[in-house]
Amino acid sequence: MKVAFKLGYLGRNYHGFQLQPGVPTVQAVVGEALRSLKLNDGSFCYAGRTDRGVCALSQVIDFYIDPARADLAVPRVLNSRLPPDVWTWAVASVPENFSARHAALWREYRYILPRDDGIEIDLMREAARTLLGVHNFRNLSSEKRGPSTRNLMKIEVTEEKGSVVMDVRADGFLWNMVRKIATVLVMVGSNERDIEWVRSLLDPATNSGVPPAPAEGLILMDVGYQGIDWKMEPYSMRMANERLTAVWKRDAALAEATEVLARSMVV
Numbered sequence: 001m002k003v004a005f006k007l008g009y010l011g012r013n014y015h016g017f018q019l020q021p022g023v024p025t026v027q028a029v030v031g032e033a034l035r036s037l038k039l040n041d042g043s044f045c046y047a048g049r050t051d052r053g054v055c056a057l058s059q060v061i062d063f064y065i066d067p068a069r070a071d072l073a074v075p076r077v078l079n080s081r082l083p084p085d086v087w088t089w090a091v092a093s094v095p096e097n098f099s100a101r102h103a104a105l106w107r108e109y110r111y112i113l114p115r116d117d118g119i120e121i122d123l124m125r126e127a128a129r130t131l132l133g134v135h136n137f138r139n140l141s142s143e144k145r146g147p148s149t150r151n152l153m154k155i156e157v158t159e160e161k162g163s164v165v166m167d168v169r170a171d172g173f174l175w176n177m178v179r180k181i182a183t184v185l186v187m188v189g190s191n192e193r194d195i196e197w198v199r200s201l202l203d204p205a206t207n208s209g210v211p212p213a214p215a216e217g218l219i220l221m222d223v224g225y226q227g228i229d230w231k232m233e234p235y236s237m238r239m240a241n242e243r244l245t246a247v248w249k250r251d252a253a254l255a256e257a258t259e260v261l262a263r264s265m266v267v
Contacts, residue, residue: 002098003073004062006090006230008240010247011054011215013085018049026050026086030061033081037072039065047100047223048107051176053215058222060100075236085247087240090230098228106153106224108169111182112217115162116190124164124189128155130198131181139201139209140181141174148174148204157185164189167221179212186213 007030015023019031031042044063050056065073072078075088082088131140131152138148154169166185168178184201187193187210200206 001067001070002062002064002094002096003070004060004092004094004098004100004228005075005078005088007059007061008057008087008089009055009059010085010244011050011052011056014052016050016052016054017046017056017059026056026059029083029086033078034063036081037077039063039069039072039078045100047104048173048220050218050220051215054218054220056220059220060104060223060225062094062098062100064096075233079236079239084243087236087243088233089236089240090232092228092230094228100223103225104223105226106169106171107173107220108154108167108222108224109173109178110219110221111166111168111178111213112219113164113166113182113186113213115159115164119164119186119189120191121157121159121164121189123191124157124166124185126195127185127188127198128157128166130195131155131184131202135202136204137174137177137202138204139206140184141177142180142212143175150174150177155181176212179215179218180210182213182217183210 009026011026013024014026017026019025019027027046030044034040034044035042040063044061047060050059073091075091078088132155134149134151136149137152138144141148150173151171152168153171154167156167158165158167166182168181184193184198188195188198201208201210
């Protein structure tokens with residue numbers, strides 16, 4: 001039988017999701033957890049790679065398991081072998097031909113950046129509307145090989161608790177595409193660039209581009225599939241909430257202290 005899990009993680013301690021020699025990755029710790037529970041040899045399929053420092057709420061993985069060990073294929077058991085900054089919280093039985101990567105209908109990311117008084121949100125929203133739909137996003141990615149046309153199904157810019165939040169959904173994303181879109185919206189919102197410049201970036205003949213925004217603001221929020229019956233596990237969600245709340249409080253205190261130091265250096 002084959003099962004799929006929803007996986008969350010904090011990206012700060014990992015050199016991205018995918019296996020890399022000599023450095024910690026999310027794929028490595030999940031594979032080790034599967035091996036230690038004798039669920040399989042540590043191999044699994046995943047919905048998509050995330051870069052160093054990027055977090056996830058709903059990365060999706062799938063793998064085969066012996067039906068005789070199905071009682072171990074639940075979030076709380078897998079979590080017992082995972083580090084505190086990686087966790088599962090939902091599981092589903094899936095068809096044998098299911099692939100977390102190839103069966104995905106869309107992926108959704110969120111990018112969060114601190115609110116700057118000089119940024120005009122309405123300009124950011126206008127730039128976002130320009131990017132909606134099917135376009136060639138080569139100039140908005142670090143991937144220069146292969147097809148670069150994607151369908152950007154959703155892009156919303158909102159304000160939450162002193163931050164600017166960008167939610168984007170597409171049938172697929174190129175390397176650094178979300179982070180480069182974030183840079184574009186900030187540049188337009190700061191009046192550094194205009195809408196015509198945004199339109200020019202959608203023309204691959206322009207051969208231009210922008211640097212990606214920092215990885216720390218990016219979260220893989222969800223991956224969409226058809227006909228998958230996810231079973232959430234409240235216990236694992238509560239445990240994750242407790243750990244994440246403790247991390248958030250510590251980081252919030254550090255952020256406040258850093259702001260005090262920065263303001264003290266203003267001449």
